[in-house]
Amino acid sequence: MKIMLIDKDNPIPAGYKPLLEKIENGYYMEKRAAHCLRALLAAARKDGIIIEIFSSYRTYDYQKQLFDGGIQSNLDKGLSYEEAYDKTANSTAPPGKSEHNAGLAADLKGEDWDNDNWQKFEDTKAFKWLTENAHRFGFILRYPKEKSHITKYIYEPWHYRYVGCPHAEIMTRKGLTLEEYLKLCNCI
Numbered sequence: 001m002k003i004m005l006i007d008k009d010n011p012i013p014a015g016y017k018p019l020l021e022k023i024e025n026g027y028y029m030e031k032r033a034a035h036c037l038r039a040l041l042a043a044a045r046k047d048g049i050i051i052e053i054f055s056s057y058r059t060y061d062y063q064k065q066l067f068d069g070g071i072q073s074n075l076d077k078g079l080s081y082e083e084a085y086d087k088t089a090n091s092t093a094p095p096g097k098s099e100h101n102a103g104l105a106a107d108l109k110g111e112d113w114d115n116d117n118w119q120k121f122e123d124t125k126a127f128k129w130l131t132e133n134a135h136r137f138g139f140i141l142r143y144p145k146e147k148s149h150i151t152k153y154i155y156e157p158w159h160y161r162y163v164g165c166p167h168a169e170i171m172t173r174k175g176l177t178l179e180e181y182l183k184l185c186n187c188i
């Protein structure tokens with residue numbers, strides 16, 4: 001399976017339309033990703049860990065709404081348009097450049113979710129479980145700590161990207177971002 005790189009320099013190819021499948025509670029992902037996320041959630045629950053989805057597939061229009069809303073709230077804080085754009089783009093992808101638009105990413109939370117400090121998710125049991133197990137279901141922590149200079153995104157302990165096995169296993173074991181991993185082989 002070809003792994004799609006989607007980041008600020010690599011938009012989703014024009015015309016790409018994921019074949020979507022329901023995961024649960026009205027959340028959808030690309031068919032294979034949905035299948036694997038369902039398996040991940042079931043395995044976590046079997047281990048007594050509650051993990052919930054709070055965002056998965058997003059339409060282009062919804063992503064635009066999120067991005068424009070982020071810019072506006074930063075403008076309201078007194079930032080210039082350029083500053084507001086850059087600050088928003090650190091944590092929200094412009095429409096068409098989000099893995100969520102391709103149906104390949106899910107934002108996950110668990111008990112003790114702090115809506116005022118999303119990064120605190122790293123201190124929860126759910127995050128610990130994901131760190132130990134997400135790769136077994138083909139998912140990677142897409143924006144790790146200390147790698148913002150490569151991914152161009154802040155640390156997002158809640159954002160998981162489906163890349164499939166064994167890629168997720170290798171990336172996790174070697175501590176590689178998707179950008180770094182894809183540079184190792186020219187024909188994935």
Ligand SMILES: [Zn+2]
Pocket residue numbers: 055100105106107158159160
């Ligand atoms: Zn996300």
